[in-house]
Amino acid sequence: MTNRVCIVGIGVVESTENTAEMSHKDLLFYATRRALDDAGLERKDIGGAITATFDFLEGRSLSNQYTLDSIGGVMKPCDLRLGEDGIYSLFAGYMEVMVDPGQVTVVASVQKASERDPNGVGYQKLIAATLEPIFSRPVCSSVPNPGSLESVLAAMDARAYLNRSGLTEQQLAKVAAKNIGNVIQHANVSVPGPEDILKSDLLSWPIRRLTSAKESDAACTLILVSEKKARTLNQDPVFIRGIGWCSGKSFLASREQGTAKETKWAASQAYHMAGIRCPEREIDFAEVSDWYAHRELMHCEALGFCGANSVGSCLDEGLFDRTGALPVNASGGLLGRGNAVGTSGLIRVAQVARRIRSHNNGFKNPRAEIGLAHSWGGIPTATAGVAILGKW
Amino acid sequence: MKLKKPEMTINGEIQISYNWSPGKAGERFFRDLRDHMKIMGTRCRKCSRVLVPPRIFCEECFTDDMEWVEVEPKGTLATFGDCYFSTDGKRLEKPWILGIVRLNGSNGGLIHYIGEATAEELKIGMPMEIVFKEQREGNILDILYFRPVKE
Ligand SMILES: [Zn+2]
Numbered sequence: 001m002t003n004r005v006c007i008v009g010i011g012v013v014e015s016t017e018n019t020a021e022m023s024h025k026d027l028l029f030y031a032t033r034r035a036l037d038d039a040g041l042e043r044k045d046i047g048g049a050i051t052a053t054f055d056f057l058e059g060r061s062l063s064n065q066y067t068l069d070s071i072g073g074v075m076k077p078c079d080l081r082l083g084e085d086g087i088y089s090l091f092a093g094y095m096e097v098m099v100d101p102g103q104v105t106v107v108a109s110v111q112k113a114s115e116r117d118p119n120g121v122g123y124q125k126l127i128a129a130t131l132e133p134i135f136s137r138p139v140c141s142s143v144p145n146p147g148s149l150e151s152v153l154a155a156m157d158a159r160a161y162l163n164r165s166g167l168t169e170q171q172l173a174k175v176a177a178k179n180i181g182n183v184i185q186h187a188n189v190s191v192p193g194p195e196d197i198l199k200s201d202l203l204s205w206p207i208r209r210l211t212s213a214k215e216s217d218a219a220c221t222l223i224l225v226s227e228k229k230a231r232t233l234n235q236d237p238v239f240i241r242g243i244g245w246c247s248g249k250s251f252l253a254s255r256e257q258g259t260a261k262e263t264k265w266a267a268s269q270a271y272h273m274a275g276i277r278c279p280e281r282e283i284d285f286a287e288v289s290d291w292y293a294h295r296e297l298m299h300c301e302a303l304g305f306c307g308a309n310s311v312g313s314c315l316d317e318g319l320f321d322r323t324g325a326l327p328v329n330a331s332g333g334l335l336g337r338g339n340a341v342g343t344s345g346l347i348r349v350a351q352v353a354r355r356i357r358s359h360n361n362g363f364k365n366p367r368a369e370i371g372l373a374h375s376w377g378g379i380p381t382a383t384a385g386v387a388i389l390g391k392w
Numbered sequence: 393m394k395l396k397k398p399e400m401t402i403n404g405e406i407q408i409s410y411n412w413s414p415g416k417a418g419e420r421f422f423r424d425l426r427d428h429m430k431i432m433g434t435r436c437r438k439c440s441r442v443l444v445p446p447r448i449f450c451e452e453c454f455t456d457d458m459e460w461v462e463v464e465p466k467g468t469l470a471t472f473g474d475c476y477f478s479t480d481g482k483r484l485e486k487p488w489i490l491g492i493v494r495l496n497g498s499n500g501g502l503i504h505y506i507g508e509a510t511a512e513e514l515k516i517g518m519p520m521e522i523v524f525k526e527q528r529e530g531n532i533l534d535i536l537y538f539r540p541v542k543e
Contacts, residue, residue: 020398059406114397133412135445136503138532144488148475152490155473163471163516204473205511251445253492253501257471 005097006230006237007353007389009039009223014347015338019217020114024058028070028110031219035106036072039223040234047103048096049073052082052089053111053342056126071108071221078105085109086220086346087375087385091243093224101226108222111340113215123215123341124149131380132251151203151212153379158206158294160258165297167312169206172293173197174315176211176335179290182322183332211293216338220346222353238353241370241390242276244269248382255382260295263302263376263384270386271304276370279304283326283388284368285355287348289376290333296320299374300328303386323364330355330362345375345385352389417446420460426530431465431522433498434458444500465522466541467495474511487511493520493538507537514540 011034013019013027022030036042049071055063064081073079078096082088086109093107116122127150128141143149161167173194181191192210200210230237246265249255267279276282288303290296301311305319305326314320320328331337331351334344352371355361361368369391377383414422417434424430433442436450437457444463449456472491476484489506491514506514507523519541528534 134414134418135532139504145475145477145479147479148477152473152475156471156490156492159473160471160516204475253503257492
């Protein structure tokens with residue numbers, strides 16, 4: 001490829017900042033302002049603006065009409081809205097830059113979970129609403145305690161996976177302890193061990209309070225340009241070497257339970273594009289959806305990180321640790337940092353890009369040059385996106 | 393980490409109701425379920441897969457060359473999850489269970505309640521059967537729940 005697409009600007013606002021005092025529009029503005037500053041660009045330079053997240057979650061219909069001014073996209077030639085996780089805005093932005101290599105494209109996503117339903121069952125109602133309405137929804141929306149619907153559906157997914165793979169609850173606790181530990185290792189706080197994770201509230205076996213990610217607020221904006229255009233800017237570009245996305249069968253009950261086929265397919269597209277044949281050797285580190293602890297393992301397996309070994313033995317041998325050969329969720333992942341549903345996939349891309357850029361990335365192998373970002377749509381979807389980023 | 397709330401908020405709500413069409417296949421499924429306690433599926437004449445819930449097209453062969461077949465009200469348990477809490481967080485005396493059951497002779501499955509069993513008694517892959525409601529109305533809740541097949 002002669003004119004590759006790269007990321008030259010990264011802007012993220014997460015719950016660690018006081019997001020309560022920022023409106024939905026402010027959050028996205030700050031993410032975008034930071035991304036422009038990072039790239040050394042201004043609003044006048046923007047050619048196209050793309051947002052992706054779920055309108056239903058935001059509580060705003062046609063929400064791109066509402067967020068466009070926060071990403072500098074008013075009266076720009078290309079405004080595009082995707083009803084998918086934020087990582088899809090990266091995919092669409094990639095294609096826009098391929099079509100017009102002179103263009104600066106802003107891709108963005110925002111989620112303000114703290115605005116939704118003070119009584120706390122709003123998310124559960126939305127989950128019921130994402131189920132097919134004729135055969136599944138009447139059952140799932142009639143459960144005696146709607147507040148538990150998400151954990152019960154997640155438990156069904158986890159139980160089928162554990163049954164198939166032979167993984168144990170202790171191994172799920174290990175994943176959660178690893179990711180939570182990755183966030184707080186520098187702070188003056190004690191890191192919970194797997195035994196502490198197993199003491200957290202059991203929501204629906206094997207889903208526990210600490211093996212499922214908590215919702216959070218966040219906004220993320222990335223600036224994409226062509227390689228040629230990047231040479232005119234001061235920021236070090238991070239190259240998008242491969243992208244892929246895929247969705248499985250729409251009807252939950254007709255899918256094979258406890259598998260992540262869509263992730264496998266999305267990854268195979270991205271690997272093909274990036275020329276990666278042996279992911280367990282060629283991928284230096286990854287940010288993978290750990291919405292629930294079992295999902296990190298299911299996804300690592302589907303992404304081909306284990307080669308001929310079992311995912312359980314890879315975990316037990318520390319392969320995915322921060323100091324391991326293929327660190328997974330060194331950022332803390334969704335379990336450690338919180339899950340801004342519908343935006344978190346783009347944030348994973350931002351985290352991978354930042355780590356590729358940094359000279360001291362905190363890994364045993366400081367020359368980590370190829371990183372993978374993965375996103376999953378969450379219960380009850382079967383949709384996944386994969387992006388492979390590189391220094392070159 | 394509890395999400396902080398701002399001092400001032402503006403309250404809002406979206407409430408819209410819908411009347412979903414179950415389509416031709418759904419209509420027949422619910423009519424036979426209501427009137428005859430039968431589970432109907434559609435078989436693709438090209439790939440022979442039997443779809444339950446039925447559809448008038450096969451998404452693999454991408455054809456509407458389908459025929460109706462009756463399916464046994466029995467299947468195997470693909471997975472399940474149980475809930476032990478009431479809305480106010482108190483422990484339930486009798487947890488409720490949701491499960492996915494693959495119906496015998498079909499490529500499909502239904503998500504529904506599991507009854508007459510505790511989670512400890514259930515095992516993935518075990519045979520299950522449908523318990524129908526007495527007074528049926530023509531919707532998926534005409535199935536009361538699945539229960540393990542009694543020997
Ligand atoms: Zn067919």
